[in-house]
Amino acid sequence: MSELRGREPDETAFRKLFEAEDTVGLAVLDPQGRILFANAALGRLCGDGPGPKPGIAAAALFTLETATAVADIVRAALAGPPAPAVVLARLADAALPADAQVEVACRPLRGEAGALLRVADVTARQRMQAQMEEGARLQSVGRLAGGVAHDFNNLLAAISGAAEAALSREPDAPTAEDLRQILDSASRGARLVRQLLAFASRQALAPRVLPLAATVEAMAPLLHRLLGGRHLLTLDLPARPGPQVRVDASQLDQVLLNLTVNARDAMPGGGGIRLGVEAVTLAEERVEPGAVVPPGDWVVLTVADQGRGIAPADLPRIFEPFFTTRRTEGGTGLGLSTVLGILRQSGGHVTVASRLGEGTAFRLWFPAVVAPAAVPASSPPVARRAPDAPRRVLLVDDEPPLRRLAAHALKAAGHEVCEAEDAEVALEAVADGFVPEVLVTDVTMPGEMDGLALADALHARLPDLLVVLVSGYAERAVGEGLAGRDYVFLEKPFRMKSLLAAIAGAGS
Structure with missing residues (x-):
């Protein structure tokens, strides 16, 4: 620290300024780009990676893929006073999430040789921007899906109606069989369209207030049979009655089936699947992969597996309709898009965390609701005309x-x-x-x-x-x-x- 010898008051002032900055990492570099001293915030940002120890090169704090860009802006700052350069980089901490990023800036010191390095964690900002872009893109796809579904349903209705009318005329047996095949195909097409409408959040729902934990527990026997003997299903549920949500019960069952089947397929050799329910209160906005969850009271349903995980390159696309990594195994790519649509139409969100080789956890965020007050019995309905009377x-x-x-x-x-x-x-x-x-x-x-x-x-x-x-x-x-x-x-x-x-x- 010979460059600052004899200037203890200045060094003390520097250190006070650095330690006062609690969120942004700061380091003073010598003319060779080595760290002279750094604040505690930079040490926390580095985590389990190389720490900002005096004497190491600033670029050594970052991964090999991004260290070169950091070294370039450090050299530029040490060479003279042009406008400070800024790059996005990744700190060399293997425990950081796959999308973790920092913004690195470097500028020359005033009046002496050296430079000031500034490192700011921009992971949350990048996630929020990505979620806004993804939300806008999925919203556009949803509008398209809804419009296509509407027109396609009209075509299917005409096809099935014509086939039904032809059947009513009692045709010969081969023709009747062909007409029934048309009706069956139209029904399968209708099921496909319903999945598109679910993604577009434009399906008919019958929501009611339910205790989420009890609903999950009631589905457990069916899920056990679906999984078979190689997969262990565990429930992590609060004591009854537990938190309440407003949701269509049949759609909630569909969500559980879709996610449980996905978890099973991610572990062809067997493994554990956990279903958990918990009440969560957020004091501020939470940015997670998959969604930006606003503050408030939530009930979170977690479906976690110990499977192969989702590749980082595929993670941003998993909710797109018809996107699947299991096309050869019969995957349609509509399961997760249906889950997303149901949650959005129920006022909720879906977040996902996944590591290759370790597993995946989907968290379904439902707005918490207070149990509705008892509704008094209604008066007997007024008698109407006979159901089969002409109208x-x-x-x-x-x-x-x-x-x-x-x-x-x-x-x-x-x-x-x-x-x-x-x-x-x-x-x-x-x-x-x-x-x-x-x-x-x-x-x-x-x-x-x-x-x-x-x-x-x-x-x-x-x-x-x-x-x-x-x-x-x-x-x-x-x-x-x-x-x-x-x-x-x-x-x-x-x-x-x-x-x-x-x-x-x-x-x-």
């Missing part, structure tokens, strides 16, 4: 093939049908004297009024009107959109007998 039906759909098939099925069942291609034409028909008893309307239609708004408008005019909403995807008509409304929701593609049953059920 006047206002049928609204902007897809002519679907409208024609539905109208044919309704008329064959004895109902009087008035067809309309959009909400405006439907309102004109009512204004011209057609008084419907049942409204069957698509939710998403062209024009200024969608099906839900049409239903509300007609229901206000006709309080006894029975409403059946149908849609390939209905962003406004699911979840909170149906809350408090006595409407029936029928998801496309549907069988015509399901439409007849919906009308009969609404009228019973």
Whole structure:
């Protein structure tokens, strides 16, 4: 430290300044780029890697891949006073997360030889930026998936409706078998579309308040049978009743099945899978791989395995629909995208931590809720017409093939049908004297009024009107959109007998 000998007051001032900085690592370098002294913050940042000891080169604190860039900016700072350079680097601590990064800057000292090195941890900032970019990208993909699913569902509904109508004419046995195959294929296509709608957060849900731990425990016997004898399932659950969440029970079961199957497949030779539930209160925003979780009260469901882990290059893409590393093993790439969509539609988040060869842990963050107050028993329902009685039906759909098939099925069942291609034409028909008893309307239609708004408008005019909403995807008509409304929701593609049953059920 001969360069500073005789200048103890200055060195003392330097050290006081350094130690006052608690989050950013600082080091004074000699003219050869070696560390003279550093603050405690830099030592903490270095962790289990090479520490900032006097006499070692500054570049030695960093990994081989990034040390050259650090050495370059150190040489530039020692050579003269141009604008300080900044590089992103990685400290040589093997225990750091795979995405850990620091921002390194170096500038010449004023009035003497040497330089000042500044090291700031930017991992959280980089993660947040990556999550914002990933969220925007997935949102765009979700809108595309939702739009494609809506149009594809309309096509499937037309296909299944035509096949069902042909079957009703009692064709010969080979033709009937072909028509049933068409119906079966349309049903499988519909299941695929439902997964896309789940990713797009545009599926019909029936959320209710549930004790999460009890729900997980109730699924355990099924999961045990699914895993077989080579995989050990352990439960880490709080005492009952435990924290409550608001979620669709069937969708929660689907989430558990998807993640448990993924965990099993990641351990073909066997291993342990842990399901855990805990209440977590965040005082500030938490940035984790997969999501930025805002502050608040959360209930976290963890699904952890001891499998092969996820490669760092694949980790940013695992929630993309149709992305899979197991294509040859039958993977569709829709399991995790479905999980993400269900959590987003339930107001939650999904985070993931994985190390190659050590395993993967998915954490599902559900907003914590207070158990709802007891609801008093409702009065007996008012008697309605017999379910099989003919009714006047206002049928609204902007897809002519679907409208024609539905109208044919309704008329064959004895109902009087008035067809309309959009909400405006439907309102004109009512204004011209057609008084419907049942409204069957698509939710998403062209024009200024969608099906839900049409239903509300007609229901206000006709309080006894029975409403059946149908849609390939209905962003406004699911979840909170149906809350408090006595409407029936029928998801496309549907069988015509399901439409007849919906009308009969609404009228019973």
